[in-house]
Amino acid sequence: MKFLDEYRDARIARTLAKEVAANTTRDWVLMEICGGQTHTIMRYGLDEILPKQIELVHGPGCPVCVTPLETIDKAIALALHPDVILVSYGDMLRVPGSNSDLFRAKAEGADVRVAYSPSEAVKIARANPDKKVVFLAIGFETTAPANAMAAWLAKRDGLKNLSLLVSHVLVPPAIRALLATPENRVQGFIAPGHVCTVMGYSEYEGLVRDFNVPIVVGGFEPVDLLEAVLMLVKQLERGEARVENQYVRSVTYQGNVRAQEVVREVFEIADQKWRGIGMIPNSGLRLSDAYADYDANRIFDLDLISADEPAECISAKVLQGLRKPTDCPAFAIRCTPENPLGAPMVSSEGACAAYYHYRRHAGSLTKIAV
Amino acid sequence: MCLAIPGKIVSVEEANGLRSARIQFGGIVRQASLDFVPEAQVGDYVMVHVGYAISRVDAAEAERTYQLLEEMGALEEELPESSD
Amino acid sequence: MGTKSVELRSTGRARAPVPTRAVMADGVKLASLSCPAPLTTRDRILLGHGSGGKLSAELVRDIFLPAFGNPTLAQLNDQAVVSVNGSRLAITTDSFVVKPLFFPGGDIGSLAVHGTINDLAMGGAQPLFLSIAFILEEGLPMETLQRVVASLQRAANDAGVQIVTGDTKVVEKGKGDGLFINTTGIGVVQQELELSADRAQPGDKVILSGYVGDHGIAILAQREGLEFETTIESDSAALHTLVAYMLNTQYEGGAPLLARVARTGNSEVCTSGAIRCMRDPTRGGLSSTLNEIAEQSRVGIEIEEDKIPVRDDVRGACEMLGLDPLYVANEGKLVAIVAPDAADALVEIMRQHPLGKEARIIGAITDKSASLVTMRTTLGTTRIVDMLAGDQLPRIC
Numbered sequence: 001m002k003f004l005d006e007y008r009d010a011r012i013a014r015t016l017a018k019e020v021a022a023n024t025t026r027d028w029v030l031m032e033i034c035g036g037q038t039h040t041i042m043r044y045g046l047d048e049i050l051p052k053q054i055e056l057v058h059g060p061g062c063p064v065c066v067t068p069l070e071t072i073d074k075a076i077a078l079a080l081h082p083d084v085i086l087v088s089y090g091d092m093l094r095v096p097g098s099n100s101d102l103f104r105a106k107a108e109g110a111d112v113r114v115a116y117s118p119s120e121a122v123k124i125a126r127a128n129p130d131k132k133v134v135f136l137a138i139g140f141e142t143t144a145p146a147n148a149m150a151a152w153l154a155k156r157d158g159l160k161n162l163s164l165l166v167s168h169v170l171v172p173p174a175i176r177a178l179l180a181t182p183e184n185r186v187q188g189f190i191a192p193g194h195v196c197t198v199m200g201y202s203e204y205e206g207l208v209r210d211f212n213v214p215i216v217v218g219g220f221e222p223v224d225l226l227e228a229v230l231m232l233v234k235q236l237e238r239g240e241a242r243v244e245n246q247y248v249r250s251v252t253y254q255g256n257v258r259a260q261e262v263v264r265e266v267f268e269i270a271d272q273k274w275r276g277i278g279m280i281p282n283s284g285l286r287l288s289d290a291y292a293d294y295d296a297n298r299i300f301d302l303d304l305i306s307a308d309e310p311a312e313c314i315s316a317k318v319l320q321g322l323r324k325p326t327d328c329p330a331f332a333i334r335c336t337p338e339n340p341l342g343a344p345m346v347s348s349e350g351a352c353a354a355y356y357h358y359r360r361h362a363g364s365l366t367k368i369a370v
Numbered sequence: 371m372c373l374a375i376p377g378k379i380v381s382v383e384e385a386n387g388l389r390s391a392r393i394q395f396g397g398i399v400r401q402a403s404l405d406f407v408p409e410a411q412v413g414d415y416v417m418v419h420v421g422y423a424i425s426r427v428d429a430a431e432a433e434r435t436y437q438l439l440e441e442m443g444a445l446e447e448e449l450p451e452s453s454d
Numbered sequence: 455m456g457t458k459s460v461e462l463r464s465t466g467r468a469r470a471p472v473p474t475r476a477v478m479a480d481g482v483k484l485a486s487l488s489c490p491a492p493l494t495t496r497d498r499i500l501l502g503h504g505s506g507g508k509l510s511a512e513l514v515r516d517i518f519l520p521a522f523g524n525p526t527l528a529q530l531n532d533q534a535v536v537s538v539n540g541s542r543l544a545i546t547t548d549s550f551v552v553k554p555l556f557f558p559g560g561d562i563g564s565l566a567v568h569g570t571i572n573d574l575a576m577g578g579a580q581p582l583f584l585s586i587a588f589i590l591e592e593g594l595p596m597e598t599l600q601r602v603v604a605s606l607q608r609a610a611n612d613a614g615v616q617i618v619t620g621d622t623k624v625v626e627k628g629k630g631d632g633l634f635i636n637t638t639g640i641g642v643v644q645q646e647l648e649l650s651a652d653r654a655q656p657g658d659k660v661i662l663s664g665y666v667g668d669h670g671i672a673i674l675a676q677r678e679g680l681e682f683e684t685t686i687e688s689d690s691a692a693l694h695t696l697v698a699y700m701l702n703t704q705y706e707g708g709a710p711l712l713a714r715v716a717r718t719g720n721s722e723v724c725t726s727g728a729i730r731c732m733r734d735p736t737r738g739g740l741s742s743t744l745n746e747i748a749e750q751s752r753v754g755i756e757i758e759e760d761k762i763p764v765r766d767d768v769r770g771a772c773e774m775l776g777l778d779p780l781y782v783a784n785e786g787k788l789v790a791i792v793a794p795d796a797a798d799a800l801v802e803i804m805r806q807h808p809l810g811k812e813a814r815i816i817g818a819i820t821d822k823s824a825s826l827v828t829m830r831t832t833l834g835t836t837r838i839v840d841m842l843a844g845d846q847l848p849r850i851c
């Protein structure tokens with residue numbers, strides 16, 4: 001597949017890894033923000049071919065993982081309502097809420113449907129005029145335009161039976177929060193290429209300025225990520241801190257202006273709770289007042305007690321890159337993808353699940369690799 | 371986050387004020403919206419996320435940067451293998 | 455908000471004293487920074503219990519084996535081989551709940567015949583008789599049933615097996631998905647033949663008969679909300695003739711099963727029991743099958759990513775939906791674990807058969823990492839190939 005296979009080329013990947021080694025004189029801690037990037041690193045074992053001095057820590061960029069507990073609880077409560085069809089992206093179905101998950105709700109008779117695209121939710125609403133269709137609209141900036149279109153289309157076409165349960169998070173405020181943590185160890189960031197495809201990368205300049213940290217917008221294939229690491233290492237070794245764009249084939253400085261317009265029309269910026277991290281100011285999106293009629297939070301009675309998120313899980317530290325999943329005493333023992341203790345074990349983009357699937361026995365794997 | 375993959379626009383259609391395309395990914399073809407990439411034409415590659423094209427792949431830029439990587443790879447190959 | 459900072463913290467390990475409250479610089483309280491309670495109690499059957507992965511394995515381990523446990527069942531093969539009056543009979547049963555009922559490359563009828571025959575064939579049995587039981591939903595068009603029945607009969611004829619008994623039940627409208635089929639298959643196994651998933655030994659080779667993921671993707675392409683255009687067809691096929699072809703080239707217990715002998719170059723291959731076991735990687739895909747073998751033989755399996763054949767359609771669909779072809783279902787492929795000195799010859803033999811044209815060695819059994827399947831990636835690194843946990847779901851991220 002064009003624009004995919006080239007960036008998985010083993011020869012170029014190895015060359016880039018060697019270049020990184022040749023340019024590295026000391027230890028560096030880098031964070032890839034995005035779960036898709038974490039997935040690639042684990043799937044291709046990129047950490048194996050990078051020099052030991054480069055430590056990759058994995059960021060909070062998994063929308064499924066950071067969707068707040070009460071949003072899941074609300075989705076489950078709505079789904080169990082006999083008049084409701086709940087439409088969700090596939091990977092949300094297994095995410096545990098306080099007492100249940102959407103799969104379980106389905107087993108109890110809830111009408112839960114998996115959609116690949118938000119336009120599916122619109123279609124389902126049109127086809128089921130006697131039902132209330134709720135679309136669980138989660139995501140980062142990448143997904144916001146598509147999710148916004150569902151509300152936009154519903155309003156344009158006067159669809160009265162579609163609403164959105166929104167949990168949208170924004171990357172730059174999260175990076176800011178991470179950098180402001182006293183425990184922060186991250187010295188350079190790989191910014192998420194698809195978020196920046198939509199938003200551009202002007203927002204990251206302020207972070208570079210305020211925290212003197214290099215940020216490289218990176219793609220999702222092995223060659224992309226290794227090149228992004230190389231660009232970061234070169235900056236760090238020279239003592240520079242700039243925003244650079246590795247993912248030029250998809251990302252421009254200003255981003256996708258048209259997509260941004262739709263997002264601005266439908267959503268507004270709001271404080272947002274991140275599961276496992278907490279409230280981060282101005283780090284989310286909610287439906288604007290003009291779209292109040294399509295906001296599940298406003299049209300349904302969802303006065304739920306926000307549940308406590310109990311312990312035995314270090315996901316907060318993992319999501320901030322302070323700990324590796326394998327540092328967790330419950331990892332692969334009491335916490336597995338079938339019985340996840342925390343959200344990062346649920347989605348395959350979650351750092352814990354990525355480690356579990358690809359890296360569980362790091363020791364023995366190393367032996368095999370030699 | 372945000373799985374998006376490149377696909378080639380096979381045909382474009384307009385209905386109900388919305389522009390969409392049949393897009394080829396490897397051996398399969400799927401419908402996706404072109405609402406956010408009005409400039410995209412048949413033959414272009416676009417990055418598609420949850421059924422929406424979010425960018426037109428800059429083929430010239432991709433070619434140029436890939437060429438650099440290729441050259442670097444080719445150059446490296448001529449050097450003796452390091453002991454990794 | 456340039457100077458605003460957020461204090462981030464975790465409640466840490468289990469039962470550790472809870473540290474001081476995290477408070478935002480501007481006074482906003484942070485949420486508790488730990489994870490949700492586990493959902494360990496399995497009080498209901500989930501869809502994942504039927505997906506052939508870990509949840510299915512748990513059902514077998516926790517519910518079925520304790521209740522029915524006996525040495526034959528404990529082998530956990532796709533078929534049971536039992537001795538009756540000096541004959542070795544292979545028995546298997548299977549249920550089919552596919553949606554849609556008709557799909558490119560097959561339908562629930564042909565699938566039922568092929569699936570049952572394949573379960574017998576993987577034990578080296580010659581399939582002879584099938585039973586077919588229908589669970590029909592009230593209101594099902596008679597024409598649909600007729601089409602399925604015609605397809606069943608055609609598939610059975612083609613495979614040379616007879617449908618000798620059956621049953622019909624009808625459930626109320628809404629209580630079934632149109633039509634379910636349950637089958638039982640009976641076959642005979644040659645006396646000397648011993649194929650079982652606990653026989654893999656370090657050094658053995660792993661042979662795969664062809665492209666992975668065709669069936670799963672052909673079905674997925676029809677699924678509501680995911681529809682895409684593809685020419686891919688289900689690989690649904692009865693594998694017993696391929697298996698017979700493979701077995702008849704082997705020597706068992708020092709005596710040839712049949713006169714055919716594989717030739718590589720000038721030397722004849724005469725290996726006793728060279729084929730240790732065979733499995734058809736259906737639900738849960740190649741990865742689940744390999745994990746089962748690794749588990750039952752207590753060995754490691756290492757496969758090579760660039761040796762695993764995946765069609766462009768399957769790849770494209772998997773890339774688009776964020777799926778891994780190793781976890782996608784097949785209905786006409788087999789995996790054989792084979793002694794190293796016979797592997798190349800067997801691949802050649804398989805390639806002479808229409809259902810084995812793309813056969814190849816994809817990896818080997820190792821004595822490292824018992825019960826673990828690993829894969830050498832295209833970059834030369836190594837990663838785990840885990841068993842499927844629950845259903846494979848399309849991802850957005």
